Amino acid sequence: MAKAKPTTKICKHCATEIPYDAKICPNCRKKQKKGCLLPVLITIGILVALLAVLGKMAGGSDSSSSSTASSGQKSSSSSGKKTATATSIPLEYYTSVTVDDMVNDLSSNALKAQEKYKGKYLQITGRLSNIDSDGKYISLSPASFSVYSVMCYVKNDEQKAKVANMTSDDTVTLRGKCKDVGEVMGFSLDIDSIEGFDAAAAELQFATSADGYIVISADELVDIINKNALAAQNAFKGKKLAITGRLGTIDSDGKYIGLDSSKDFDFTNIQCYIKTDEQKAKVMEMKKGDALTVKGKCKDVGELLGYSIDIESIE
Numbered sequence: 030m031a032k033a034k035p036t037t038k039i040c041k042h043c044a045t046e047i048p049y050d051a052k053i054c055p056n057c058r059k060k061q062k063k064g065c066l067l068p069v070l071i072t073i074g075i076l077v078a079l080l081a082v083l084g085k086m087a088g089g090s091d092s093s094s095s096s097t098a099s100s101g102q103k104s105s106s107s108s109g110k111k112t113a114t115a116t117s118i119p120l121e122y123y124t125s126v127t128v129d130d131m132v133n134d135l136s137s138n139a140l141k142a143q144e145k146y147k148g149k150y151l152q153i154t155g156r157l158s159n160i161d162s163d164g165k166y167i168s169l170s171p172a173s174f175s176v177y178s179v180m181c182y183v184k185n186d187e188q189k190a191k192v193a194n195m196t197s198d199d200t201v202t203l204r205g206k207c208k209d210v211g212e213v214m215g216f217s218l219d220i221d222s223i224e225g226f227d228a229a230a231a232e233l234q235f236a237t238s239a240d241g242y243i244v245i246s247a248d249e250l251v252d253i254i255n256k257n258a259l260a261a262q263n264a265f266k267g268k269k270l271a272i273t274g275r276l277g278t279i280d281s282d283g284k285y286i287g288l289d290s291s292k293d294f295d296f297t298n299i300q301c302y303i304k305t306d307e308q309k310a311k312v313m314e315m316k317k318g319d320a321l322t323v324k325g326k327c328k329d330v331g332e333l334l335g336y337s338i339d340i341e342s343i344e
Contacts, residue, residue: 118150118221123204128155128179129171131216136177139212146207146216153179153218154202157195162258162331164189169201177215181205184220191223193263196256233264238271242324247274247290250336251297258332265327270338272299276319283309288323298335301325311343 038049043057052061126146131153135142155169158178169179181203183189195201202224209217233253236244243265250272254261278287280303288299301323303309315321325338 242271
């Protein structure tokens, strides 16, 4: 037998008995809520929490496996990168060519030379004509005079060590990729390897005075920088030198003097900066061509500007 539907209920606000279907209490005029929303929300919250826990438990092993696989992939990828970096270019990829051939091709037809050499791996033989004092590049030139050369960029310390033991006019063979070709600048190349030079060769050796100065002549300084500006920088920059030579330029403001070598038609600068009034007074009593010895610290060495020295004493 069906249960009879109640006819009244108690107002939750004023506790007055009111009709069961009333949505507003006739006594206090407040809405009547069924009161089931909070239990429903609590129930939903509990269900969501349970589902989250179950999902985490079920997916934990998959996530761990995925993480392991991902880690393995990263490791493999990293290993692959290292292998690719360490792999050298096979020798058969390099085309043997001389600087003379390259310069002749460029002189004949710059467009054709670019098509032939740009982006190609080359094994080049030529005459070493210039060594950057910072060891960033060397230049190879043909046997006869030409405005064109191959500028070869040093890429690591091993190559730089080999360059430091070279001498201008040496015949050099190297391998690398030709980056650019132009009718004005000639060729540029990134060096992969340099052949025939011992990176462990002994450094330049010089006599040293009791007070710690490298004893050297202006002639020797000029000869070394003309052969290899990088070797000159490695040997002298930041060192104390006792230089013997002839007085050359005398600055009219008394800021510096120049030392000349005995070599004719050599324009290498050995610029010595005056630091005190006593040094300036000594220079006032001298004339060009006088023999002198300058002691001081070598501030800089460059293939274009030569040597710069801060004078400590003039003898």
